[in-house]
Amino acid sequence: xxxxxxxxxxxxxxxxxxxxxxxxxxxxxxxxxxxxxxxxxxxxxxxxxxxxxxxxxxxxxxxxxxxxxxxxxxxxxxxxxxxxxxxxxxxxxxxxxxxxxxxxxxxxxxxxxxxxxxxxxxxxxxxxxxxxxxxxxxxxxxxxxxxxxxxxxxxxxxxxxxxxxxxxxxxxxxxxxxxxxxxxxxxxxxxxxxxxxxxxxxxxxxxxxxxxxxxxxxxxxxxxxxxxxxxxxxxxxxxxxxxxxxxxxxxxxxxxxxxxxxxxxxxxxxxxxxxxxxxxxxxxxxxxxxxxxxxxxxxxxxxxxxxxxxxxxxxxxxxxxxxxxxxxxxxxxxxxxxxxxxxxxxxxxxxxxxxxxxxxxxxxxxxxxxxxxxxxxxxxxxxxxxxxxxxxxxxxxxxxxxxxxxxxxxxxxxxxxxxxxx
Amino acid sequence: xxxxxxxxxxxxxxxxxxxxxxxxxxxxxxxxxxxxxxxxxxxxxxxxxxxxxxxxxxxxxxxxxxxxxxxxxxxxxxxxxxxxxxxxxxxxxxxxxxxxxxxxxxxxxxxxxxxxxxxxxxxxxxxxxxxxxxxxxxxxxxxxxxxxxxxxxxxxxxxxxxxxxxxxxxxxxxxxxxxxxxxxxxxxxxxxxxxxxxxxxxxxxxxxxxxxxxxxxxxxxxxxxxxxxxxxxxxxxxxxxxxxxxxxxxxxxxxxxxxxxxxxxxxxxxxxxxxxxxxxxxxxxxxxxxxxxxxxxxxxxxxxxxxxxxxxxxxxxxxxxxxxxxxxxxxx
Numbered sequence: 169x170x171x172x173x174x175x176x177x178x179x180x181x182x183x184x185x186x187x188x189x190x191x192x193x194x195x196x197x198x199x200x201x202x203x204x205x206x207x208x209x210x211x212x213x214x215x216x217x218x219x220x221x222x223x224x225x226x227x228x229x230x231x232x233x234x235x236x237x238x239x240x241x242x243x244x245x246x247x248x249x250x251x252x253x254x255x256x257x258x259x260x261x262x263x264x265x266x267x268x269x270x271x272x273x274x275x276x277x278x279x280x281x282x283x284x285x286x287x288x289x290x291x292x293x294x295x296x297x298x299x300x301x302x303x304x305x306x307x308x309x310x311x312x313x314x315x316x317x318x319x320x321x322x323x324x325x326x327x328x329x330x331x332x333x334x335x336x337x338x339x340x341x342x343x344x345x346x347x348x349x350x351x352x353x354x355x356x357x358x359x360x361x362x363x364x365x366x367x368x369x370x371x372x373x374x375x376x377x378x379x380x381x382x383x384x385x386x387x388x389x390x391x392x393x394x395x396x397x398x399x400x401x402x403x404x405x406x407x408x409x410x411x412x413x414x415x416x417x418x419x420x421x422x423x424x425x426x427x428x429x430x431x432x433x434x435x436x437x438x439x440x441x442x443x444x445x446x447x448x449x450x451x452x453x454x455x456x457x458x459x460x461x462x463x464x465x466x467x468x469x470x471x472x473x474x475x476x477x478x479x480x481x482x483x484x485x486x487x488x489x490x491x492x493x494x495x496x497x498x499x500x501x502x503x504x505x506x507x508x509x510x511x512x513x514x515x516x517x518x519x520x521x522x523x524x525x526x527x528x529x530x531x532x533x534x535x536x537x538x539x540x541x542x543x544x545x546x547x548x549x550x551x552x553x554x555x556x557x558x559x560x561x562x563x564x565x566x567x568x569x570x571x572x573x574x575x576x577x578x579x580x581x582x583x584x585x586x587x588x589x590x
Numbered sequence: 591x592x593x594x595x596x597x598x599x600x601x602x603x604x605x606x607x608x609x610x611x612x613x614x615x616x617x618x619x620x621x622x623x624x625x626x627x628x629x630x631x632x633x634x635x636x637x638x639x640x641x642x643x644x645x646x647x648x649x650x651x652x653x654x655x656x657x658x659x660x661x662x663x664x665x666x667x668x669x670x671x672x673x674x675x676x677x678x679x680x681x682x683x684x685x686x687x688x689x690x691x692x693x694x695x696x697x698x699x700x701x702x703x704x705x706x707x708x709x710x711x712x713x714x715x716x717x718x719x720x721x722x723x724x725x726x727x728x729x730x731x732x733x734x735x736x737x738x739x740x741x742x743x744x745x746x747x748x749x750x751x752x753x754x755x756x757x758x759x760x761x762x763x764x765x766x767x768x769x770x771x772x773x774x775x776x777x778x779x780x781x782x783x784x785x786x787x788x789x790x791x792x793x794x795x796x797x798x799x800x801x802x803x804x805x806x807x808x809x810x811x812x813x814x815x816x817x818x819x820x821x822x823x824x825x826x827x828x829x830x831x832x833x834x835x836x837x838x839x840x841x842x843x844x845x846x847x848x849x850x851x852x853x854x855x856x857x858x859x860x861x862x863x864x865x866x867x868x869x870x871x872x873x874x875x876x877x878x879x880x881x882x883x884x885x886x887x888x889x890x891x892x893x894x895x896x897x898x899x900x901x902x903x904x905x906x907x908x909x910x911x912x913x914x915x916x917x918x919x920x921x922x
Binding site: 354 | 601678679698699700701710721722723724758784786787789
């Protein structure tokens with residue numbers, strides 16, 4: 169059992185009753201309905217992904233709340249936060265209620281909606297942030313782009329702080345991106361494509377940190393990908409500011425070398441960066457500048473990927489590979505201990521969202537993930553539960569596999585099979 | 591000898607392949623000049639040109655090259671085809687594939703488009719220019735022209751001047767020239783040239799005089815007038831005066847230097863009219879060589895498709911050169 173909050177790293181028995189963790193100790197002697205023998209496995213608080221695109225409503229051909237939640241369960245996630253860049257954009261409480269209702273009916277895991285910052289993500293007027301907060305959003309975000317009007321963003325931050333919800337900031341200045349489709353640098357030069365420079369991300373990271381400081385909002389920087397961004401967040405934290413940052417598994421698992429061959433499954437935003445950036449991200453994970461690992465699970469249809477690189481959609485799926493990639497590239501490479509990994513995939517996300525999860529303490533809801541850290545396998549996109557198969561990791565050998573996913577005491581995923589209630 | 595199914599770029603070719611194409615082009619050039627020698631050796635081949643971007647010389651050059659070899663060549667006419675109804679590149683390619691096309695020649699505004707087409711069709715794909723990535727046949731004809739004039743690539747100083755960042759011609763030439771042992775210097779305003787070019791082997795400078803100094807080959811590039819609106823340089827007048835190549839600048843080059851340009855030229859902007867029509871200019875020769883190189887490429891690709899490895903046996907005059915001799919002649 170691994171629980172960062174209780175600082176437990178050892179062999180324990182866990183008793184779950186009525187969806188609640190009833191007891192945690194060396195040996196529990198009780199007649200249970202089902203006993204899981206988890207010897208040699210990690211038993212962890214359910215993983216939480218703060219950055220997922222479920223595409224519903226509007227883009228059901230890419231993903232739905234149902235299929236996305238199945239992918240999450242398979243990947244060991246018991247709670248996922250879904251981004252509002254759907255069609256229509258989640259910018260009022262009615263749409264929040266819709267997502268919640270669909271999730272209630274069809275999702276295998278907990279789904280927490282995120283509301284947009286501005287109406288229609290147009291960057292002009294504030295969304296109904298207050299009404300959405302009442303309806304249960306966990307954060308606001310303009311993900312997919314930045315609110316370029318700094319004055320408006322500042323007002324949103326001030327307003328959001330009234331409801332104590334965090335602002336998730338996607339950092340990208342489009343005037344610096346130009347028509348870029350991959351990391352600007354030597355590789356872009358080699359393959360002859362327009363680059364996305366690091367500064368296009370970093371100027372907005374810097375701006376948002378400054379605005380976060382002046383408004384006092386809980387600021388969370390999404391998917392940081394560059395050395396400079398890591399440094400900006402590190403400095404802000406040293407100053408004691410309320411800022412957190414996430415990194416996506418693909419950004420520490422691959423470099424822009426992967427773009428060679430023009431496979432659009434290597435196209436995402438922010439793009440795969442240089443080896444130097446990857447090193448900095450790993451360093452940032454190690455010194456806890458980056459306290460959260462999130463997938464930015466972004467499903468796209470094959471027709472949006474098997475086409476010209478410039479025309480292809482940005483984004484890759486990540487729910488079903490995140491844990492394995494993290495174990496392979498972080499734990500196996502001694503960047504993080506297993507405990508630190510679980511902290512970044514469960515405890516810290518729960519703290520950011522202000523939800524009562526991310527621990528296996530007695531009395532808490534029994535969201536539990538059981539992982540075999542030693543099982544090796546080859547990623548096969550055709551086995552994905554997600555509707556979309558846009559992953560650059562097809563055929564890649566990884567280590568670490570989810571064996572059980574338990575949500576509110578119910579086993580929803582067990583040894584490769586879904587215990588489907590629908 | 592052509593290793594791959596497709597000709598997508600010079601970057602993934604080796605020097606042997608490049609030399610073989612140049613070698614074959616030499617023979618083909620004679621066939622253009624001497625009508626009796628135009629054998630219809632490609633009469634069973636069907637070729638489609640698929641131009642998503644405008645072109646005069648590349649398309650005409652390919653078309654005539656194919657006709658001189660007796661191939662069936664048709665143009666898709668992108669603007670009048672189903673592409674206008676929104677048909678995707680992949681679907682268009684697969685459709686042409688089903689019709690029995692042997693070779694597809696594609697020009698596209700997006701980098702890597704030829705690669706995407708190539709991995710979705712059985713036909714051989716020739717990249718006739720993709721975005722800012724590569725224009726391999728232009729580079730091959732440039733290399734052939736340089737070979738004809740200089741007989742050697744080893745330690746040649748080749749300078750390319752102009753909008754390097756947006757030039758697939760520059761990039762393909764750099765890849766090719768480096769493989770054959772030449773030194774390449776690229777020069778232009780700092781907004782149209784990236785320091786990262788050094789990673790593909792070119793020396794980067796913004797000093798035109800230094801770049802041209804003692805050059806064997808001076809290559810100008812077309813400056814796309816719309817770049818000015820994108821804020822990459824202030825105006826044409828300033829560009830001409832600071833980066834245009836004229837007679838005065840050419841004096842810094844070696845006396846026997848040649849002047850090249852892939853065309854079409856903006857007369858009086860990147861090159862002065864005086865030097866375009868001057869003695870050092872080989873711009874018209876490049877056009878003729880373009881047909882020869884494309885004939886060579888079509889022929890070699892067709893032989894590869896027939897699975898005939900020993901293509902040299904067809905032409906005794908080619909066989910007489912051993913590989914060593916070729917290396918000596920071209921690479922020094």
